[in-house]
Amino acid sequence: MARAVTRQRKIVNTALAWGIGFLIFFPILWTILTSFKTEAQAIADPPIFLGFNWTLANYEAVLERSNYGRFLWNSIIIAGGSTVLGILIAVPAAWSMAFVPGKRTKDILLWMLSTKMLPAVGVLYPIYLLCIQFGVLDSKIALVIILMLINLPIIVWMLYTYFREIPGEILEAARMDGASLREEVLYVLTPMAIPGIASTLLLNFILAWNEAFWTLNLTAAKAAPLTAFIASYSSPEGLFYAKLSAASTMAIAPILILGWFSQKQLVSGLTFGAVK
Amino acid sequence: MGQIKLNQVSKSFGDVEVIPPLDLTIEDGEFTVFVGPSGCGKSTLLRLIAGLEDITSGHIDIDGTDATHVPPAKRGLAMVFQSYALYPHMSVRKNIAFPMKMAGVPAEEQQRRIEAAAKALNLTDYLDRRPGQLSGGQRQRVAIGRAIVREPSAFLFDEPLSNLDAALRVGMRLEISELHKRLATTMIYVTHDQVEAMTMADKIVVLRAGYIEQVGTPLELYYKPRNEFVAGFIGSPKMNLIKGPEAEARGAPTIGIRPEHFDVSTTEGAWEGTIGVAEHLGSDTFLHIHGVAGCDPMTVRVDGELSVKHGDRIFLTPQADKLHRFDAQGLRVE
Amino acid sequence: MATQHSRSAARLMMAPAVVLLLGWMLIPLTMTLYFSFKKYLPMRGGDLGWVGFDNYVRFVTSSAFWPSVMTTLIIVGGVLAITVGLGILLAILLNQPMWGQGFVRILVIAPFFVMPTVSALVWKNMFMDPNYGLFAHLWEFFGATPVQWMSQASLSSIVIIVSWQWLPFATLILLTAIQSLDREQLDAAEMDGAPATKRFAYITLPHLGRAITVVILIQTIFLLSIFAEIFVTTGGAFGTKTLTYLIFQRVLESQNIGLGSAGGVYAIILANIVAIFLMRIVGKNLDA
Numbered sequence: 001m002a003r004a005v006t007r008q009r010k011i012v013n014t015a016l017a018w019g020i021g022f023l024i025f026f027p028i029l030w031t032i033l034t035s036f037k038t039e040a041q042a043i044a045d046p047p048i049f050l051g052f053n054w055t056l057a058n059y060e061a062v063l064e065r066s067n068y069g070r071f072l073w074n075s076i077i078i079a080g081g082s083t084v085l086g087i088l089i090a091v092p093a094a095w096s097m098a099f100v101p102g103k104r105t106k107d108i109l110l111w112m113l114s115t116k117m118l119p120a121v122g123v124l125y126p127i128y129l130l131c132i133q134f135g136v137l138d139s140k141i142a143l144v145i146i147l148m149l150i151n152l153p154i155i156v157w158m159l160y161t162y163f164r165e166i167p168g169e170i171l172e173a174a175r176m177d178g179a180s181l182r183e184e185v186l187y188v189l190t191p192m193a194i195p196g197i198a199s200t201l202l203l204n205f206i207l208a209w210n211e212a213f214w215t216l217n218l219t220a221a222k223a224a225p226l227t228a229f230i231a232s233y234s235s236p237e238g239l240f241y242a243k244l245s246a247a248s249t250m251a252i253a254p255i256l257i258l259g260w261f262s263q264k265q266l267v268s269g270l271t272f273g274a275v276k
Numbered sequence: 277m278g279q280i281k282l283n284q285v286s287k288s289f290g291d292v293e294v295i296p297p298l299d300l301t302i303e304d305g306e307f308t309v310f311v312g313p314s315g316c317g318k319s320t321l322l323r324l325i326a327g328l329e330d331i332t333s334g335h336i337d338i339d340g341t342d343a344t345h346v347p348p349a350k351r352g353l354a355m356v357f358q359s360y361a362l363y364p365h366m367s368v369r370k371n372i373a374f375p376m377k378m379a380g381v382p383a384e385e386q387q388r389r390i391e392a393a394a395k396a397l398n399l400t401d402y403l404d405r406r407p408g409q410l411s412g413g414q415r416q417r418v419a420i421g422r423a424i425v426r427e428p429s430a431f432l433f434d435e436p437l438s439n440l441d442a443a444l445r446v447g448m449r450l451e452i453s454e455l456h457k458r459l460a461t462t463m464i465y466v467t468h469d470q471v472e473a474m475t476m477a478d479k480i481v482v483l484r485a486g487y488i489e490q491v492g493t494p495l496e497l498y499y500k501p502r503n504e505f506v507a508g509f510i511g512s513p514k515m516n517l518i519k520g521p522e523a524e525a526r527g528a529p530t531i532g533i534r535p536e537h538f539d540v541s542t543t544e545g546a547w548e549g550t551i552g553v554a555e556h557l558g559s560d561t562f563l564h565i566h567g568v569a570g571c572d573p574m575t576v577r578v579d580g581e582l583s584v585k586h587g588d589r590i591f592l593t594p595q596a597d598k599l600h601r602f603d604a605q606g607l608r609v610e
Numbered sequence: 611m612a613t614q615h616s617r618s619a620a621r622l623m624m625a626p627a628v629v630l631l632l633g634w635m636l637i638p639l640t641m642t643l644y645f646s647f648k649k650y651l652p653m654r655g656g657d658l659g660w661v662g663f664d665n666y667v668r669f670v671t672s673s674a675f676w677p678s679v680m681t682t683l684i685i686v687g688g689v690l691a692i693t694v695g696l697g698i699l700l701a702i703l704l705n706q707p708m709w710g711q712g713f714v715r716i717l718v719i720a721p722f723f724v725m726p727t728v729s730a731l732v733w734k735n736m737f738m739d740p741n742y743g744l745f746a747h748l749w750e751f752f753g754a755t756p757v758q759w760m761s762q763a764s765l766s767s768i769v770i771i772v773s774w775q776w777l778p779f780a781t782l783i784l785l786t787a788i789q790s791l792d793r794e795q796l797d798a799a800e801m802d803g804a805p806a807t808k809r810f811a812y813i814t815l816p817h818l819g820r821a822i823t824v825v826i827l828i829q830t831i832f833l834l835s836i837f838a839e840i841f842v843t844t845g846g847a848f849g850t851k852t853l854t855y856l857i858f859q860r861v862l863e864s865q866n867i868g869l870g871s872a873g874g875v876y877a878i879i880l881a882n883i884v885a886i887f888l889m890r891i892v893g894k895n896l897d898a
Contacts, residue, residue: 014708020700021717024777028720030744031732043742046751089630092623100620108628110889115635117885119835121857122874125867126641149634156627172328173361177375177422178349181619187374191365210725212838217862230727231842241736248728259723260716263782330613347615 028256035059035245042241058246065243066229068250075225077140078215079208082147083155083201089148090155091197095185097156098163099171109160116153120213131218138220146218147208155204162196163189202262209255226251278429278462279304280325284334287320287486294320295486297334302430302464302479304339307456310466311473312483312509318466321483322432325464327351339429349378354423355432358439360415362407368394368418369403375426386425393421396455413444420455430462437472449475470510474498482506504606507532513562513575515600522547522569528601528609535562535577537598542584545591549574554584565590639878646871653865665872669860677849678856681765685852686833688769689776690826696773697780697825698818702810704781705788715782722778726838733771734760734843764848771839776832780825787821788814820891827888834881853877 022029033049034042041052062068097105127146128137136142166189174188190197212227219228230251233244280302287295295317302308310318323329325336327348335344343351354375362371369390376386394400397417407415416436423431433452437445453476456463467473473480474494482489482497482505490502494510501507507515515532523531539545540563549568554561559580564573576592584590601609646665649658669675704714721729737743738759746756759767791814799809835854844850846859857877861870 010707010709013703013706014710017703017706017708017714018710020703021714024774025717025720027729027732027737027774028724030736031728034736045742045747047744047747089626093627096620096624100616102617102620106893108624110893112627112631113892114882114885114889115631117831117881117888118635118639119854119874119877119881121835121837121854121861122878122881123638123642124858124874125645125861125870126638128862129641130638149630152627152631167359167361169357169359169361170363172348173355173357173422174363174374175328175348176326176353176355177426178378179374180349181616183378188363192363206723210723212726212841213835216727216838216841217858227725227727227838230725230731231838233731241742244731244735248732252724252728255725256720256723259719263715263719328613347613 031245031248034242035249037242039242058242061243062247071226071229074223078143078225079205081144082208083204086148086152086155090159094156094159094163097160112153112156138222140223146214147211151204151207155200158200166192199262202258206255206259279339281337285331286333288332298488304462305460307463307478309473309477310481316483317486318483322434322466326355326432352429353432354426354428356419356423356436358435360419362418364407367404371418372421372425389425393424397421412440433465435466502608504602516571516574518569518571520570529604530602532600533594535575537595538576539593540578541591545593547592551588551590642871642874645867646875648868650867665868669869669872674856678851678853682852689772689833692773693776693780697784700781701784701788704785719778721774727842729775730771730839730842738767761848764844764850768850776829783825784821787818791817830884
C-alpha cells in the first residue's frame with residue numbers, strides 16, 4: 001500500500017462492514033439460535049436473543065419425527081455421486097480442451113455451457129416420463145445422473161479453467177521424459193491439478209446438495225434428499241419454529257462449512273472464468 | 277551418437293506455412309544454435325525435431341534412421357524448456373529421476389546418476405527441495421540435470437536463459453558451454469540473442485520467417501554475412517548499412533560497415549558528423565553520429581579513453597578492407 | 611503441442627462428455643417439442659392426437675400467461691436491481707482497508723450456501739409471519755401494523771428472499787473484479803487531479819462493467835427458473851406465479867402435457883435469448 005490510511009477511517013470501515021455482514025448473516029444465526037429454544041421461547045414476544053434455556057429437545061424431536069438419517073444419506077449419495085461421476089467424465093474432456101485445443105474447442109465449450117441454460121421446467125415432463133420408462137422414478141440413481149448432467153458443463157468449465165493455468169511445457173517435458181499419455185495424466189497433470197479438482201468437487205457438491213427442482217419433483221418417499229425433507233415442513237401444521245430451525249440447521253450446517261472453504265473458487269467457477 | 281538430419285522438412289499450421297521445406301544437417305557432437313528474431317520459426321523447428329509437433333512434409337533422420345513418426349519419448353532426445361517445466365509437486369531428486377523412472381532404469385543406477393548430476397551442477401544440497409523453493413538459476417540447473425541423466429543422443433534447449441537476469445545469464449552460458457565440452461554430445465540451442473549464439477555455437481543457423489538465411493561458424497557469419505539480414509543481425513552494436521551515393525562510390529548499392537571498423541579522428545577523415553549520444557561503457561565508447569553518409573545515426577565503436585561528448589564534431593574513415601558490399605537484392609557481393 | 615497422436619487421443623477423451631450432454635439436450639428437447647404439438651392429458655384420455663400450434667396459442671392466450679410473464683419480470687428485475695446495486699456498494703466497502711475482512715467475507719457469502727427450500731421457509735415463518743415473525747415484532751415495536759407479507763406483499767417477499775440468496779454471489783464477483791483493478795490506474799487518475807467520485811465513475815465503474823454484465827446474465831438464467839422459493843412459500847398463489855411455475859402447474863398439477871410443453875418451449879426460447887448474450891461475453895474471454 002502506497003498510502004497511509006487514517007486509523008479513524010479504518011475503524012469506520014470495520015464497524016460498517018461488520019454491521020452489514022452481521023445483518024446479512026443474521027437469518028442464519030437466528031435459525032441456529034432458535035433451534036436451541038423451546039417452542040414457546042421461539043415465538044416469545046418480545047423475541048429472546050440469547051437469554052433462553054438452551055435445549056437439544058428440538059433436534060431429538062426432528063430426528064424422531066422423520067428419518068433424518070435417510071434424507072441425509074440420500075443427499076450425500078445424490079450430491080456426492082453426481083459430483084464424482086461428473087468429475088470422472090469431465091477430467092479427460094477438460095484435459096483435451098485445455099492442452100490439445102482444436103478449431104472447435106471453443107464452440108464445444110460454449111455449447112456445453114448452453115445446455116446448462118436449458119430451463120429445467122421445459123423438459124420436466126420428458127424426464128419424468130423417461131424416469132417412469134426406465135423404472136427409476138424416486139430413485140437415487142436417476143437423480144445422480146440428472147444432477148451430474150446439469151452440473152457437467154460447470155465441472156468441465158472449472159477444470160478447463162484450472163488446467164489452462166498449468167503450463168503446457170510441463171506436460172511436454174513429461175512427454176520428452178518418456179511418459180506415456182496415461183503416465184502423463186497420472187504422474188504429472190493430476191497431482192498438479194489436485195487443488196483445482198478439489199475445489200471443483202466442493203463447489204459442485206454444494207450445487208448438487210442445494211438443487212431443489214429435480215430433487216423435489218422426481219422423488220417421493222424413497223430417494224428424497226434434505227431439500228425435500230425441509231419442504232415437508234412447509235405445510236402449516238401448527239407452530240414449530242424451533243423444530244423447523246433444528247431441521248434447517250441440520251440441512252445447511254454441513255454445506256455451509258464446505259461452502260466457506262470453497263468461496264474463493266466460487267467466483268471463477270460460476271462465472272466460467274469470465275471474472276477472475 | 278547424435279547426428280540429426282532434416283530433409284525437406286516443412287510445417288504448416290492450417291493454411292499458414294511457418295516453415296517452408298528446408299534441409300539441415302547437425303553433426304554429432306556439434307553445438308548448433310538456431311537464432312533469429314521472434315516469430316522466425318526457430319522454436320517450431322526445435323519442436324519438430326523433438327517430435328512435439330508433427331511435420332507437414334519431409335522427414336527427420338536421427339543417427340541415420342528415420343524418426344519422422346517416432347514419438348518424442350522414443351527419439352532419445354532431452355529438452356530444456358524456456359520455463360524449465362519442472363514438476364512442481366516433486367522434489368528436485370524426483371524431478372531428475374522422472375525420465376529414468378519412465379525408462380525403467382534400476383534404482384541404484386538412478387541413484388548413481390542423480391548423485392553425479394547433482395554434483396556436477398552444484399545441486400547436492402538441494403535434492404530434497406521443491407522447485408518452488410529454488411532460485412531461477414537453480415531451477416535451470418535442475419532442468420539441465422533432468423536432461424543429462426537420460427544420457428540422450430542430443431540436447432535441445434529452447435531459449436533456456438531468457439528468464440534469468442543478465443548476470444546469471446552470463447554464468448549459465450558458460451556452464452552450458454562447459455557442459456558441452458565435457459559431454460561432447462550434440463546440442464541444439466534456440467535463442468533470439470545473437471550474443472548467446474556467437475559465444476556458444478560451433479555452428480549458427482540464422483532463421484527468418486522460416487527460411488534459413490545462413491549456416492556457418494560464428495566468425496564466418498561475422499566476417500562474411502551472406503546478406504543484409506544476417507549482417508544486421510549478427511554483431512553488436514549492429515552493422516551500419518549505407519545506401520546512396522556514398523555506397524555507389526564504393527561499388528555497390530548498399531555497403532555495410534561494422535561500428536568497430538572505423539578510423540576515428542577529431543581533425544580529419546572521409547566523413548564528418550556530429551556526435552548525438554556517446555555511450556560510455558568504460559572499456560569502449562559507442563558513438564551515435566548524425567549527418568554522415570546517409571546513415572543516421574551511424575554507430576561507431578571507439579576506445580573508452582577517447583574523450584568526446586554530445587555535440588562534438590568528429591571525422592570517420594571506414595576501413596576499406598572491412599567493407600561489406602550488397603547488391604540490390606541485399607545479397608553479398610565479393 | 612499437437613501431434614496427430616495427441617489429437618486423436620483428445621477426441622476420444624472428450625467423447626463421453628459431449629455424447630452425454632448431446633443426449634441430455636436433444637432427447638428431452640425433442641420430446642418436449644413433440645408433446646407441444648399434441649393434445650396430451652395422461653389422466654384424462656392420454657394422447658388425443660395432433661393439434662398443430664393450438665397449445666402455443668392457448669398457452670399465450672390463457673388468462674394466466676401475461677400475469678406470469680409480468681411476475682417473472684418483476685422478480686428477475688427486482689432481484690437484479692437489488693443485488694447489483696447493493697452488491698456494488700458492498701464490494702466497494704469490503705475492498706476498503708479494515709480489520710477482519712476475511713471474517714466479513716465469510717458472513718456475507720453464507721446465504722449463498724443455504725438450500726433454497728430452507729431459506730424460503732425460514733424467511734416465510736420466522737421473519738415474515740404476521741403473528742410471530744421477527745418483522746411483525748419489529749413493526750409492532752415501532753407502533754405499525756404488521757404486514758401480511760405472504761398474502762399482501764407476496765411478490766416483494768419473494769424478491770427479498772431471493773435477493774438475500776443472491777446478494778452474496780453478486781458481491782463476491784464484484785469484489786473480485788474490484789480487487790483486480792490496477793491500483794496504479796487509480797493512482798494515476800489521482801495524480802491527474804480526479805476526485806474520488808470521478809475516479810469511481812470513470813475508472814472503477816467501467817472496470818466493473820464486464821463483471822456486472824456477467825452477474826446480470828448468470829443471475830438471470832438462475833432467476834428465470836427459481837422454483838423452490840415459490841413452491842414452499844406461496845405455492846404460486848397471491849400473484850407469485852412465474853412462467854416457470856405456471857408451466858410446472860400445467861404439467862404436474864393439471865397434467866396437461868401438451869400445454870405445458872408449449873410453455874416449456876417458450877421458456878427455452880426466453881432462456882436462449884439471455885444465453886446468447888452470456889455466450890458472447892464468455893466467448894470473448896476465451897480468446898483473451
